Amino acid sequence: MSGVGRFLRLAEEGRVSVVFHFDGGIMIAKQGDTVITAILMSGQSLRPSDSGPEHRAGFCLMGACQDCWIWQESGPRLRACTTEIIDGMRLTSKAPVGWPDLERSR
Amino acid sequence: MSRVLIVGAGPAGVRAAETLVQAGLRPVVVDEGLRAGGQIYRRTFMRSERTSRTLYGAEADKAEVVHAVFDRLVADDHVRFHSQTSVIALQDGVAYLLGPEGAITFAYDRLILATGAMDRVMPLPGWQGAGVYTLGAAQIALKSQGVALGRRMVLAGSGPLLTLVAVQLIKAGGRVEAVLDTAPLSAQVRGGLGMALARPWVTLRGAMMRAGLGRRYHAGVQLDRIETDATGPVALHWRNARGEARSSPCDAVALGWHLRAETHLADLAGISFEWNAVYAQWLPKSDEMGRAAEAVYLAGDGARLLGADAAESAGRVAATACLRDMGRPASDPAPDLRRLRRLARFAASLQRAFPWPAEMARALPDDTVLCRCEGISAGALRATVEWSGPEANRAKSLSRVGMGRCQGRYCQLAVAEVIAGQAAMPVSEVGRLRSQPPARPAPVSAFLGR
Numbered sequence: 001m002s003g004v005g006r007f008l009r010l011a012e013e014g015r016v017s018v019v020f021h022f023d024g025g026i027m028i029a030k031q032g033d034t035v036i037t038a039i040l041m042s043g044q045s046l047r048p049s050d051s052g053p054e055h056r057a058g059f060c061l062m063g064a065c066q067d068c069w070i071w072q073e074s075g076p077r078l079r080a081c082t083t084e085i086i087d088g089m090r091l092t093s094k095a096p097v098g099w100p101d102l103e104r105s106r
Numbered sequence: 107m108s109r110v111l112i113v114g115a116g117p118a119g120v121r122a123a124e125t126l127v128q129a130g131l132r133p134v135v136v137d138e139g140l141r142a143g144g145q146i147y148r149r150t151f152m153r154s155e156r157t158s159r160t161l162y163g164a165e166a167d168k169a170e171v172v173h174a175v176f177d178r179l180v181a182d183d184h185v186r187f188h189s190q191t192s193v194i195a196l197q198d199g200v201a202y203l204l205g206p207e208g209a210i211t212f213a214y215d216r217l218i219l220a221t222g223a224m225d226r227v228m229p230l231p232g233w234q235g236a237g238v239y240t241l242g243a244a245q246i247a248l249k250s251q252g253v254a255l256g257r258r259m260v261l262a263g264s265g266p267l268l269t270l271v272a273v274q275l276i277k278a279g280g281r282v283e284a285v286l287d288t289a290p291l292s293a294q295v296r297g298g299l300g301m302a303l304a305r306p307w308v309t310l311r312g313a314m315m316r317a318g319l320g321r322r323y324h325a326g327v328q329l330d331r332i333e334t335d336a337t338g339p340v341a342l343h344w345r346n347a348r349g350e351a352r353s354s355p356c357d358a359v360a361l362g363w364h365l366r367a368e369t370h371l372a373d374l375a376g377i378s379f380e381w382n383a384v385y386a387q388w389l390p391k392s393d394e395m396g397r398a399a400e401a402v403y404l405a406g407d408g409a410r411l412l413g414a415d416a417a418e419s420a421g422r423v424a425a426t427a428c429l430r431d432m433g434r435p436a437s438d439p440a441p442d443l444r445r446l447r448r449l450a451r452f453a454a455s456l457q458r459a460f461p462w463p464a465e466m467a468r469a470l471p472d473d474t475v476l477c478r479c480e481g482i483s484a485g486a487l488r489a490t491v492e493w494s495g496p497e498a499n500r501a502k503s504l505s506r507v508g509m510g511r512c513q514g515r516y517c518q519l520a521v522a523e524v525i526a527g528q529a530a531m532p533v534s535e536v537g538r539l540r541s542q543p544p545a546r547p548a549p550v551s552a553f554l555g556r
Contacts (some may be wrong), residue, residue, distance in 0.1 A: 051481025
């Protein structure tokens with residue numbers, strides 16, 4: 001599933017592969033990738049927009065804009081541009097079932 | 107008695123730490139990165155396969171020295187380094203930190219803020235879509251990850267980073283369709299003269315890089331809109347200096363107009379701000395040594411946008427001010443202060459050469475998303491201003507601009523221009539968006555119940 005994503009790898013092809021899960025699917029990335037790189041090497045976006053029809057795929061990549069926070073299946077969120085991908089990570093673009101968000105509690 | 111907290115481990119924070127250690131102190135340093143270096147001297151998560159010459163170009167030697175200085179301070183246990191740690195809030199001499207060790211409350215006696223800067227961005231119709239990034243993001247992706255943000259990129263904005271990122275991407279094998287500079291050539295020539303007088307070699311190197319971009323580069327353009335489909339950008343539509351409509355096909359866009367100082371923590375620390383007409387933004391006030399308030403010091407691009415070389419000097423100077431205020435001996439800051447004055451002349455000319463296109467914000471169509479976090483349009487803000495009045499914080503509260511994930515970091519300068527435009531006022535008179543804690547998203551559980 002590599003090579004069809006938004007990002008294009010230009011260097012450091014030789015790093016070891018890691019396998020992780022995003023929205024239930026299996027994705028392959030390289031050790032040393034951030035979570036955002038890992039996902040966007042195979043996919044087009046990280047999450048739906050909070051406020052519009054478009055999707056979001058990060059913006060600043062330096063931890064300033066907070067655009068790229070996504071969920072782990074276990075619950076806690078993480079900032080995809082400053083977190084390193086780890087083999088076996090299970091990530092989701094939407095809040096996991098049971099997450100106490102406003103829409104659900106209405 | 108001597109608990110000094112340094113926020114930021116870029117060139118300013120590293121030199122500040124070094125200076126304090128030389129005087130016998132053991133400062134605590136907090137940085138959000140895994141490894142010290144900051145943004146411009148950013149390091150990869152792992153030891154990179156690429157050489158430091160490939161990663162940092164002409165700045166490689168400086169980057170290596172900054173990294174080595176800090177690694178040595180940590181290895182010798184002369185500083186306490188909290189990496190991957192964010193400052194969530196500052197209150198009454200206590201910093202609320204959140205990182206791999208969980209939540210930490212740290213009481214400090216003196217605080218040195220070396221928080222750096224971020225891209226200054228002008229909203230553009232379509233900029234809210236996936237695949238639109240900052241110029242800094244394009245550079246970080248390449249440097250720290252070895253990736254391009256897309257297969258066909260368009261870079262737009264103005265300033266030295268525009269040319270630099272384009273050259274770096276092309277050199278690495280990326281495809282850059284167009285480099286669109288909103289600065290007219292006439293301004294570039296006028297400002298370029300002052301730049302060349304202050305830093306001839308740096309200016310010449312920039313001009314040569316620019317020449318290497320050839321026909322990809324266009325000066326004096328107007329950016330109209332980013333056309334997107336369901337997945338992201340398809341083309342950027344623009345007009346050339348003669349007003350002729352052009353479009354550049356792409357699957358990724360990177361935008362940036364120099365930098366905006368990262369001032370959230372300075373605001374929480376109670377520093378006062380003033381509108382700076384040269385940099386076209388609100389900047390925290392400090393004296394030449396970086397003293398900004400009782401026991402609070404500022405250094406680097408978070409205070410004055412003079413670049414990485416100046417940040418090293420400013421870090422040393424702020425630490426010197428800190429030491430003097432503690433009654434400790436410190437070395438003479440005069441050489442660093444002279445250097446800072448020269449770099450300030452260069453930076454001011456740079457701002458004149460590549461100006462912030464304020465009028466572009468005022469002319470944004472009503473349906474343009476202005477605040478990309480909350481999805482607030484320019485028209486919605488204009489309508490709000492009609493009854494809120496032209497005061498930035500009131501317009502923010504009532505329209506929700508700047509109240510989302512980024513806390514207004516990226517839209518606030520354009521927001522202020524839109525408000526000012528609607529009220530036909532100078533932008534400096536609509537006020538500055540006040541920062542609130544938390545400075546970063548944090549789970550409520552982190553600081554409650556302790």
